[in-house]
Amino acid sequence: GIQVEQSPPDLILQEGANSTLRCNFSDSVNNLQWFHQNPWGQLINLFYIPSGTKQNGRLSATTVATERYSLLYISSSQTTDSGVYFCAVLASGGSYIPTFGRGTSLIVHP
Amino acid sequence: GAVVSQHPSRVICKSGTSVKIECRSLDFQATTMFWYRQFPKKSLMLMATSNEGSKATYEQGVEKDKFLINHASLTLSTLTVTSAHPEDSSFYICSAREQLAGEGNTQYFGPGTRLTVL
Numbered sequence: 001g002i003q004v005e006q007s008p009p010d011l012i013l014q015e016g017a018n019s020t021l022r023c024n025f026s027d028s029v030n031n032l033q034w035f036h037q038n039p040w041g042q043l044i045n046l047f048y049i050p051s052g053t054k055q056n057g058r059l060s061a062t063t064v065a066t067e068r069y070s071l072l073y074i075s076s077s078q079t080t081d082s083g084v085y086f087c088a089v090l091a092s093g094g095s096y097i098p099t100f101g102r103g104t105s106l107i108v109h110p
Numbered sequence: 111g112a113v114v115s116q117h118p119s120r121v122i123c124k125s126g127t128s129v130k131i132e133c134r135s136l137d138f139q140a141t142t143m144f145w146y147r148q149f150p151k152k153s154l155m156l157m158a159t160s161n162e163g164s165k166a167t168y169e170q171g172v173e174k175d176k177f178l179i180n181h182a183s184l185t186l187s188t189l190t191v192t193s194a195h196p197e198d199s200s201f202y203i204c205s206a207r208e209q210l211a212g213e214g215n216t217q218y219f220g221p222g223t224r225l226t227v228l
């Protein structure tokens with residue numbers, strides 16, 4: 001099946017810093033989502049982005065489907081950005097079962 | 111965005127009892143719901159895919175007689191952990207798939223249920 005790798009696995013930032021999280025996938029996809037899991041466990045959908053670029057406030061994401069990767073940018077990080085960021089993909093070919101990466105654990109210090 | 115609720119958010123039970131967890135899509139119909147299990151500092155592990163009106167599809171290694179799934183309507187799926195044991199203690203998360211025009215299949219997650227079996 002499709003493989004999803006996220007990097008870095010852990011990231012520690014000072015408040016106000018910028019960061020880039022990466023998601024590589026091994027096959028073509030027809031769906032890619034970025035999620036944020038807050039310290040209480042709630043998973044929040046950030047972006048649905050199988051291709052192209054989207055922005056929402058301080059967050060933006062870019063997926064280059066032909067090169068099989070997606071990037072999540074966090075600018076001017078805040079302590080509330082702490083948590084785990086997951087990338088999940090749906091492989092092309094009719095699958096509707098998502099494959100998750102292992103996540104990037106982000107800690108933002110005040 | 112679409113909202114998925116999960117109840118209860120936290121449950122503590124004695125070994126040998128059964129626990130039911132409900133997952134509801136509040137403002138959309140979900141023909142497919144997913145049940146995940148998450149261990150501390152780990153990614154989500156898909157347990158089963160629940161389709162409305164039909165039997166759930168379980169992932170390899172997941173005991174279907176232990177983790178009973180019922181998807182009785184387009185807005186409700188339930189997971190029952192039968193004869194729970196301490197090793198079943200975990201964070202259980204459901205998600206519902208919403209198909210939007212131009213947005214493909216977007217997944218929305220419930221807030222999770224933390225199960226502790228004593």
